[in-house]
Amino acid sequence: xxxxxxxxxxxxxxxxxxxxxxxxxxxxxxxxxxxxxxxxxxxxxxxxxxxxxxxxxxxxxxxxxxxxxxxxxxxxxxxxxxxxxxxxxxxxxxxxxxxxxxxxxxxxxxxxxxx
Amino acid sequence: xxxxxxxxxxxxxxxxxxxxxxxxxxxxxxxxxxxxxxxxxxxxxxxxxxxxxxxxxxxxxxxxxxxxxxxxxxxxxxxxxxxxxxxxxxxxxxxxxxxxxxxxxxxxxxxx
Numbered sequence: 001x002x003x004x005x006x007x008x009x010x011x012x013x014x015x016x017x018x019x020x021x022x023x024x025x026x027x028x029x030x031x032x033x034x035x036x037x038x039x040x041x042x043x044x045x046x047x048x049x050x051x052x053x054x055x056x057x058x059x060x061x062x063x064x065x066x067x068x069x070x071x072x073x074x075x076x077x078x079x080x081x082x083x084x085x086x087x088x089x090x091x092x093x094x095x096x097x098x099x100x101x102x103x104x105x106x107x108x109x110x111x112x113x114x115x
Numbered sequence: 116x117x118x119x120x121x122x123x124x125x126x127x128x129x130x131x132x133x134x135x136x137x138x139x140x141x142x143x144x145x146x147x148x149x150x151x152x153x154x155x156x157x158x159x160x161x162x163x164x165x166x167x168x169x170x171x172x173x174x175x176x177x178x179x180x181x182x183x184x185x186x187x188x189x190x191x192x193x194x195x196x197x198x199x200x201x202x203x204x205x206x207x208x209x210x211x212x213x214x215x216x217x218x219x220x221x222x223x224x225x226x227x
Contacts, residue, residue: 093158102149102208105161106158
């Protein structure tokens, strides 16, 4: 149980365009999901907390107008990278709380490359 | 702000030997400490966790110890196997939330 999926698994886009990444909890409802960013050979950096039915909470230094998060249902959160630039290229990973305490279950990640 | 330090950054061991990875956290109110294993390009997988009211937890070849007074916790892997090779991340919960701060990661190589 507690399976999280992400789509797409990888995406290449041109500079200036927007990209949407979906995070779904497949076998449970997740009122809270998290979005992380991971650069090569580095740790996971929390970008924002996504709460169903309310606005996302962004970590310090993360531009909320650039990284739009929507948590429209108990099984789906989306991250839209707006006006993408090459420096936005990274591995984006979501996680979800399964209502069993503190355990976060991670999606497989989305590799974004902006050319 | 809250911080988690992790050492070493790389660790090579011979197959069958033990591996130990150590983390130190700054928030004395942290109460949940998971360890994740991440293979290249894959999702982090939870391998073991410990809560602040427990000093040690073991699951087969993997164990975690927690010293709340010193604010550090360690991952112990015994009888290492080549498939244990991966990057391991520790994390600590941020008090009053379900958020984590992750350590910087340890790249473990188990040499056959």
